[in-house]
Amino acid sequence: MLPIAFQTLGCKLNQCETGSIAAAFANAGFPVVADAVKAGLLVVNTCAVTSKAEQKGRRMIRAALNRNPLCSVIVTGCGAGADMAGIEVSASGSSERRVFLIPGTQKSRVMDIPLILAREGAFDQASLRAALERFCGAADGGTDASSAFRFEAAPAGFRSRYFLKIQDGCDNSCAYCLVRVARGPAKSLSAEEALRRLRAAEADGAAEAVLTGVNIGQWNKACGGLPVLLKSLLAGTNRIGLRLSSLEPDIFTEDFFAALENPRVRPHFHLSIQSGSLNILKRMGRHYGPEAALGAIGRLRSVKKDPFIACDIITGFPGETERDFRETL
Numbered sequence: 001m002l003p004i005a006f007q008t009l010g011c012k013l014n015q016c017e018t019g020s021i022a023a024a025f026a027n028a029g030f031p032v033v034a035d036a037v038k039a040g041l042l043v044v045n046t047c048a049v050t051s052k053a054e055q056k057g058r059r060m061i062r063a064a065l066n067r068n069p070l071c072s073v074i075v076t077g078c079g080a081g082a083d084m085a086g087i088e089v090s091a092s093g094s095s096e097r098r099v100f101l102i103p104g105t106q107k108s109r110v111m112d113i114p115l116i117l118a119r120e121g122a123f124d125q126a127s128l129r130a131a132l133e134r135f136c137g138a139a140d141g142g143t144d145a146s147s148a149f150r151f152e153a154a155p156a157g158f159r160s161r162y163f164l165k166i167q168d169g170c171d172n173s174c175a176y177c178l179v180r181v182a183r184g185p186a187k188s189l190s191a192e193e194a195l196r197r198l199r200a201a202e203a204d205g206a207a208e209a210v211l212t213g214v215n216i217g218q219w220n221k222a223c224g225g226l227p228v229l230l231k232s233l234l235a236g237t238n239r240i241g242l243r244l245s246s247l248e249p250d251i252f253t254e255d256f257f258a259a260l261e262n263p264r265v266r267p268h269f270h271l272s273i274q275s276g277s278l279n280i281l282k283r284m285g286r287h288y289g290p291e292a293a294l295g296a297i298g299r300l301r302s303v304k305k306d307p308f309i310a311c312d313i314i315t316g317f318p319g320e321t322e323r324d325f326r327e328t329l
Helices: 012-027 051-067 084-086 105-119 125-135 145-149 179-184 191-203 226-235 252-259 278-284 290-303 324-328
Strands: 004-010 041-046 072-077 100-101 160-167 208-212 241-244 266-274 308-313
Touching: 004 012, 004 105, 012 041, 012 160, 012 208, 041 051, 041 105, 051 072, 051 160, 072 105, 072 125, 084 105, 105 125, 105 179, 125 226, 160 191, 191 226, 226 241, 226 252, 241 252, 252 290, 266 278, 266 290, 278 324
Parallel strands: 004 041, 041 072, 072 100, 160 208, 208 241, 266 308
Antiparallel strands: none
16 A cells, blocks of 8 residues: 655644544554655645645645655645645656645545545555545535544544544634634534543543633533533543643633633643734734733732743734834733
8 A cells, every 4th residue: 555644734633634634544554654755645634824824835745755755645634725626746847646625624524535535445645546536536524513523532633632522613803813614613512422522532551631712711601611621521520631722811700710720731831822912913904902911921920820821913914013012912
């Protein structure tokens, strides 16, 4: 069988999904290799959070085509938009199609590819490319809410820490963000399924799982939100630690802080603050002010001993004045 390699850009959610895709190929009998030069098929999971991330994705694809003239490439992820369609042939000018685009909204379809290739005996480049051509030309069937959670908990990027995807998409409309468009509206994995997957990870020997998504603070607000899920996961497991991916400052409630006090919740927090200026936060379309961020940081330091706190900050946002910058600083 052709060896498969993976390259991932962007967030923990992308890493989680790449881990699941890699596991699907391995379970179908395909050897997974770390070096794209040694691969017959490369899967590139792209990012669109910044223009530089998109540029890096395009460079990564071109480099793979140049360094490995026999390799085919599947491109998916948030950066797999229409502008990727131009990378259809190798940089050497070959007319043979080597790049196969699966948009980020249909990323879950990549999970079907390993079994299709194995069933069709697509173990050489000619049969592989013919199978991918047919697959990419078929109806998508992968944009419904449930399809977003076909990515099971799995070691992401071949690490020992498990990533558990509990949420996808976002209902915000922040002025600077393209990921909300690429991923669509907020979708939540059920609490029951999340617990089943976490128990499986614990039984498999995982010491820790990262709860990840585009905006995990939007997990199933109609059912009590993230605090309810955290309490359920902690009550339903015995020892596995939980680490949270990025959080927005306006989601912290007393129920949430109560759940965070559990010693199995890791004292590592990443806040998507973006600016310390109320003026800029409004221009960005954010739904909180600087005081919410400061309040969240203060309470985190009271519920966890010496927590690690990181954040995102955007400077130079259109309309930002020197005063706005100083408020952030």
